[in-house]
Amino acid sequence: MRQPLPRPSRVTALLLALLLFAPAAFPQAREVTDYRRVDLDNGLELFILENHVVPLARIEITFRCGSIAQTADTAGLFHLYEHMLFKGNRVYRSQTEFQAAMKELGVASWNGSTSPEAVTYYITVPSDRVEKGIEFWANAVRYPLLEPSELETEKDVVANEVRGSLADPSAVFESAVDKALYWKYPWRRDVVGSEKSVRAATVQVMQNIRDTWYVPNNTALFVGGDVDPGTVQAAVRRHFGNWQRRGDPWASPPPPHPAAQKDALLVYPDEQMYQGVAFVEILFRGPDVLADPGATYAADVWGKFLEDPNGRFKARIWSKVPDLYKKEYLWASYSTQRDGGYISFSTYMLVSSPKSTFERLADLKKAIAEEVAAMASDQSYFSPKDYEILKSKLADERIYQRETVDGFVSDLSFWWASASTAYYDGYVENLKRAGFPQLRKFLSDYVVSRTSVLAARMNPKDFSREQAGAEKAGFSVITRDNAFWWAGK
Numbered sequence: 001m002r003q004p005l006p007r008p009s010r011v012t013a014l015l016l017a018l019l020l021f022a023p024a025a026f027p028q029a030r031e032v033t034d035y036r037r038v039d040l041d042n043g044l045e046l047f048i049l050e051n052h053v054v055p056l057a058r059i060e061i062t063f064r065c066g067s068i069a070q071t072a073d074t075a076g077l078f079h080l081y082e083h084m085l086f087k088g089n090r091v092y093r094s095q096t097e098f099q100a101a102m103k104e105l106g107v108a109s110w111n112g113s114t115s116p117e118a119v120t121y122y123i124t125v126p127s128d129r130v131e132k133g134i135e136f137w138a139n140a141v142r143y144p145l146l147e148p149s150e151l152e153t154e155k156d157v158v159a160n161e162v163r164g165s166l167a168d169p170s171a172v173f174e175s176a177v178d179k180a181l182y183w184k185y186p187w188r189r190d191v192v193g194s195e196k197s198v199r200a201a202t203v204q205v206m207q208n209i210r211d212t213w214y215v216p217n218n219t220a221l222f223v224g225g226d227v228d229p230g231t232v233q234a235a236v237r238r239h240f241g242n243w244q245r246r247g248d249p250w251a252s253p254p255p256p257h258p259a260a261q262k263d264a265l266l267v268y269p270d271e272q273m274y275q276g277v278a279f280v281e282i283l284f285r286g287p288d289v290l291a292d293p294g295a296t297y298a299a300d301v302w303g304k305f306l307e308d309p310n311g312r313f314k315a316r317i318w319s320k321v322p323d324l325y326k327k328e329y330l331w332a333s334y335s336t337q338r339d340g341g342y343i344s345f346s347t348y349m350l351v352s353s354p355k356s357t358f359e360r361l362a363d364l365k366k367a368i369a370e371e372v373a374a375m376a377s378d379q380s381y382f383s384p385k386d387y388e389i390l391k392s393k394l395a396d397e398r399i400y401q402r403e404t405v406d407g408f409v410s411d412l413s414f415w416w417a418s419a420s421t422a423y424y425d426g427y428v429e430n431l432k433r434a435g436f437p438q439l440r441k442f443l444s445d446y447v448v449s450r451t452s453v454l455a456a457r458m459n460p461k462d463f464s465r466e467q468a469g470a471e472k473a474g475f476s477v478i479t480r481d482n483a484f485w486w487a488g489k
Helices: 013-020 077-084 096-103 125-140 146-166 169-181 193-201 202-214 227-239 295-307 312-320 357-377 386-402 405-418 421-425 427-432 434-445 460-473
Strands: 037-040 046-052 055-062 110-112 121-127 219-225 264-270 276-287 330-335 342-350 453-458
Touching: 037 227, 046 227, 046 405, 077 110, 077 121, 077 146, 077 193, 096 121, 096 125, 110 193, 110 421, 121 125, 121 405, 125 219, 125 227, 146 169, 146 193, 146 202, 169 276, 169 405, 169 453, 193 264, 193 421, 202 276, 202 434, 264 460, 276 357, 295 330, 295 386, 295 434, 312 330, 312 357, 342 357, 357 434, 357 453, 357 460, 386 405, 386 427, 405 421, 421 427, 453 460
Parallel strands: 046 219, 264 453
Antiparallel strands: 037 046, 055 121, 055 219, 110 121, 276 342, 276 453, 330 342
16 A cells, blocks of 8 residues: 555554544543542552543553563563453453453443553443442453463464564654664664564563552553542542552663764665655654653744744745645654653655755755754744744643543543653643743754754655665665664564
8 A cells, every 4th residue: 555645653652542542432512621639558549530421431540661661672561461451360361251341341442552651551431330440450450360371372463463563664664763763772662572572471571560560659540531539539449459569660760762873864665655755754862751841841832833834944944945745744843752752854755856865855954954053043933922822722732632531531641651740730831931942942952963863765666766876875775674673683
C-alpha cells in the first residue's frame, strides 16, 4: 500500500497511548471540571472524576513503567507482561474466563497498552457495577498466574509483532531514527523489543517485573463517570488497601538520553512512497519534563505558534526552499516526555527538481536553522498579542480534553505517568508565564546549533537516480537489516 501524503505519524508509545485511549466510549455534554485524589497508605494513588450524565464508568489502572524501564536484555518484556495479565489470575484462571468475566460485567470497551513511559489497562462498565470492575482489576494486576505454558504461547504472539515491525516501512524508518536520536540507550524507546529478548523471557523474569514495577507505590487508579466518590473509595480500600508496598522502583532513575554526538543523515528507500515525493524529518533532543519543566511550557507555546499556516515560519521556509509539496504539510512540534522529549520538523518535498533532493535537504536544514535562530534573537518574531492568543488556545485545548470522562482520564493518566499530577494541575498557570525570554532559552538550549537527525523517505526509483548525491552528502541508507538497534546483537 502506498504511503499517503498526510503526515505519517511517528509510532511511539506516547501516540499509541493517545490513540488507544482517545475519548470515544461515552460523550458527556458537560465538562468534567475536577477530580478527587486519595492516597492510600500503601502508596497507591486514586483519582475519582465524577459525572452523572451517562450511567457508565471508566476504570483505568496505570503503572509508571514501559520501555523506559528496560535494559538491552529485557527490551519488549513489559509489552509481553502486559499481554500476560489477560491470560488469567487467581479468580479468572484462563483467558477464556477473563473474557467471560468482562462480558458478565457488561464491559462496553476495554484495552491495554504499553508505551515508553506507562502500562495502562481500562474497562468501561455500567455504573452499577463499579465495585465489581474495581475488584476485577485488583485480581488481574495483583494475582496474575503467569503460567509457563501461557507465557510460551504469548511469546509467539509478541515475536510475531517484532517480525511485523521488520515488514512495516514506518516501523523500520522510525526505528532507525530513534536508534540515531537515542543512540546511547535506544532500547528505552523500543516498546516491541527484540525477538531474542522476548524468546529468552522466563516466568521468573515476569515475576520480577510484577514485584518491582506492578506495586501499589508505582500505581494510579482512575475511576470516572457516574460514580459516588465515597463508594469508590471504600471499594478501592477493600480490594487494594492490603496490597503491600515495596521498594520505590524510581529511587535510582535511569540516566538521561544525551544529545547526539554529531549530526546524523539518513535516507530510506521506501516502496510505499509515491514517486516524485520525499518525506523529510529533522529531529532534536528536547527537554525532559522532570529535568527541565520550564522549557516544556515554552516548547508547547512555540509549537503552537508554528502551526499557523500563514505565520512567518512557514512563509519563510516556503520562500527559501523551492519545490516543497504544500505549505500546510510543513510541521514543527515538541513531544513532552519524562525520558526522551524530542523536537521535530517535517515536510514533503518534490523530487523532480533541477536541484538534487540531497542538496535541497541541506537547504531545508539551513533554512530551518536560520528561522529558529531568528526566533531566539528577534523578540518581534512573535508579537505579544500572538503569545496571548496562543496561550489561550492551549488552555482551551486542556478544557476541551475534559469534556469527556474518557478524555479526562486518559489525559490525566498520561501526565501522571510522564510528569506528575502537580505538573498537570499547574500547566495553565505556568503556561501563562512563558514569554520571549523562556522561548529564547528553550531554543538556545535545545535547537540552535544543536546536533540533529535528518532523515528522508523516498521511492527506491527516485533514490536510485540520486544515490550518488546521497553518498556525496554523507547520507547512510536505512535497511531492514540496520534499522533496529538490536540488529546483529
